[in-house]
Amino acid sequence: MGNSGVSQHRINAQRTIYRRDQARPDDHRKKWDREEYEKIALARLQAEIAEEELGLPKQPAVKRELLKQRDYKVDLESKLGKSVVINKNTPSSQSGGYYCNVCDCVVKDSINFLDHINGTKHQRNLGMSMKVERSTLDQVKARFALNKKKLEEKKKDYDLEQRVRELKEEEEKIKEYRKEKRKDKKRKIDETLNDDDDGPKDEMAAIMGFSGFGTSKKK
Amino acid sequence: MANQTVTEAEYIYDNNPQDLVEKIVQSRILNCTFWKEECFGLTAALLVDKAIKLRFIGGVFGCNAQPTPFICLVLKMLQLQPEKDIIVEFIKNEDYKYVRAMGAFYMRLTGTAFDCYRYLKPLQADYRNVCIQNSEGEFKIITMDEFIDNLFKEERSCSVLLPRLQLRHNLDGNNKIEPKVFVIDVDMNENINSSEGDYIPSAMINKKRRILP
Numbered sequence: 001m002g003n004s005g006v007s008q009h010r011i012n013a014q015r016t017i018y019r020r021d022q023a024r025p026d027d028h029r030k031k032w033d034r035e036e037y038e039k040i041a042l043a044r045l046q047a048e049i050a051e052e053e054l055g056l057p058k059q060p061a062v063k064r065e066l067l068k069q070r071d072y073k074v075d076l077e078s079k080l081g082k083s084v085v086i087n088k089n090t091p092s093s094q095s096g097g098y099y100c101n102v103c104d105c106v107v108k109d110s111i112n113f114l115d116h117i118n119g120t121k122h123q124r125n126l127g128m129s130m131k132v133e134r135s136t137l138d139q140v141k142a143r144f145a146l147n148k149k150k151l152e153e154k155k156k157d158y159d160l161e162q163r164v165r166e167l168k169e170e171e172e173k174i175k176e177y178r179k180e181k182r183k184d185k186k187r188k189i190d191e192t193l194n195d196d197d198d199g200p201k202d203e204m205a206a207i208m209g210f211s212g213f214g215t216s217k218k219k
Numbered sequence: 220m221a222n223q224t225v226t227e228a229e230y231i232y233d234n235n236p237q238d239l240v241e242k243i244v245q246s247r248i249l250n251c252t253f254w255k256e257e258c259f260g261l262t263a264a265l266l267v268d269k270a271i272k273l274r275f276i277g278g279v280f281g282c283n284a285q286p287t288p289f290i291c292l293v294l295k296m297l298q299l300q301p302e303k304d305i306i307v308e309f310i311k312n313e314d315y316k317y318v319r320a321m322g323a324f325y326m327r328l329t330g331t332a333f334d335c336y337r338y339l340k341p342l343q344a345d346y347r348n349v350c351i352q353n354s355e356g357e358f359k360i361i362t363m364d365e366f367i368d369n370l371f372k373e374e375r376s377c378s379v380l381l382p383r384l385q386l387r388h389n390l391d392g393n394n395k396i397e398p399k400v401f402v403i404d405v406d407m408n409e410n411i412n413s414s415e416g417d418y419i420p421s422a423m424i425n426k427k428r429r430i431l432p
Contacts, residue, residue, distance in 0.1 A: 067221070069260040114255035118221050130221055135264040137304040143267040144312055 064129035074117065076110045102126060221259060222249055228300040231329050232382060236297040239328050240290070244279055244378050248286045248294050258291055263301035266292060270309075273317035276324075276366065277352030278378025287352055289321065290377055296325050303334070310338055316347050320366060324377065327370045332385035335371075336396055342367045354378065 076098075086095050093099045097106040098113035102125045107113040116122055120130055224237050237245065248254050257269060270292055277287035309322025323339050330338070345363040352358050369376055371384065390396040 067260045069262075069265055074256055111250070111252070111255070114252065118255060118259050120221075123221075130223075132225065132260060132299065133262050134225070134227070135262040135301070135305075137302065137308060139262075139264040140267060140301075140305050140308055143264045144308070144314075147267065147271055148314060 064124070064127055066131055066133045067123065067128050070117075074114065076113070222298070224298050225300060236300055236329060237294065239297060239382070240294055240379055244284070244286070244290070245294065247279055247284050248291050251286050251291065253286070253288050254291050254294075257288075258295050261295055261299070263296075263299055263305050266295060266299070266301075267318065270318045270321055271315050273321070275350040275352050275358065276317065276320050276377065278354065278376075280352055280354055280356040284378075287377075289317070290379070292321060293324055293328075293377070293379075296321070297328070300329075303330075306330075307338060310342065316345075316349055316363060319345070320349060320363065323367060323370065327376075327381060327384075328379065333390060333396055335384060336387055336390065339367055339370065340400070 084094070084096065092104070092106050093101070095106060097108045098110065099106050100113070100116060100122065103116070103122055105116070107116050123130060224235055228236060230236070231239065240248070261269065269288075273289055273292070275287065276289050278290050279286050306322050306326050309318055310326065312318055319342070323342055326338055327335055343364040345367075347363050348360050349363055349366055350358055351361055351366065370381065374381060387396070387399065391398070
């Protein structure tokens with residue numbers, strides 16, 4: 001309250017700050033009105049002292065975070081090629097264009113939207129100043145190391161996956177081989193049995209290129 | 220606001236470092252989506268992530284002068300003005316050739332003649348292929364040593380006018396610089412120790428000898 005009082009006072013005083021020199025009426029230059037200034041200074045000082053006595057906490061200067069990189073990809077194309085009906089009653093967030101939920105505003109095209117979210121106003125609403133952190137050599141080195149590690153891990157994962165796949169394939173091959181063997185055995189047994197049973201059928205089958213109809217089960 | 224040079228940056232050649240890139244190229248970069256989407260709020264450390272993803276070198280291309288990601292990141296570096304140690308780290312790294320190319324380019328733009336000779340000349344032993352896009356938008360494969368050589372010989376590289384460089388023998392006369400080390404000599408005697416403080420990339424040691432044209 002004290003502060004606003006002072007500023008009010010200042011505005012009122014604005015007109016009286018300058019005063020023509022009374023001693024020399026021909027001098028057109030403005031002169032500082034020292035008395036007036038002293039009054040203002042005194043009033044401010046008193047207000048400050050009064051505030052301190054009351055124990056009001058001083059308002060800290062607004063401190064904003066340093067600028068951060070966006071950790072998400074800006075979605076510019078999800079609504080592309082879609083038509084929406086807009087009435088008078090539709091909220092602005094659902095009307096056409098890009099809606100910024102931080103600043104509650106709609107921007108009409110992608111370039112302007114990018115400009116908006118990179119702009120001072122938007123960043124201030126997010127609580128960030130436009131200053132970028134100054135990174136040190138160690139940070140850069142760490143970043144390089146991190147990227148290298150990531151790459152290596154990716155390689156390892158890839159290797160592991162491949163190995164698992166190879167192992168599975170090998171297993172399947174072995175299984176198939178065993179199956180084939182079993183089938184072969186069965187067929188041999190069948191053939192020996194069929195030879196005894198019926199000659200002409202088998203001959204026909206041999207000509208056609210198969211050894212029997214239906215299942216390979218023993219009859 | 221976001222596109223201002225950092226306040227603690229030093230002037231280079233009595234100019235705002237960003238102005239090393241011509242005004243028209245600058246405005247193209249500032250208006251492109253890569254800049255707006257990806258380059259916002261980067262620090263020198265985060266710049267590494269972006270630089271690793273680079274796949275080619277280039278300036279602006281096409282009749283409408285579209286900027287490549289390479290030149291965008293170079294402008295970002297000019298904006299941030301990272302310390303010299305960080306640039307040297309960029310140049311020294313062996314894994315990512317485009318990060319190295321970017322570091323070298325930045326060093327050529329902002330560094331003194333002495334630093335350029337000291338840090339860039341050893342890179343002429345790096346014979347890896349790099350992809351470069353010319354102003355018509357066509358891709359071409361050159362080697363890293365060719366790129367570095369162009370930085371010394373050409374007036375303009377990647378749509379940026381390169382600042383003039385003092386001749387090496389002028390620096391030699393003032394005993395400011397060590398005598399030239401020829402790659403071919405280094406290759407001859409394999410047992411080099413880098414304890415002299417001079418940086419020699421491992422490419423120089425590992426690769427087979429090749430006579431430069």
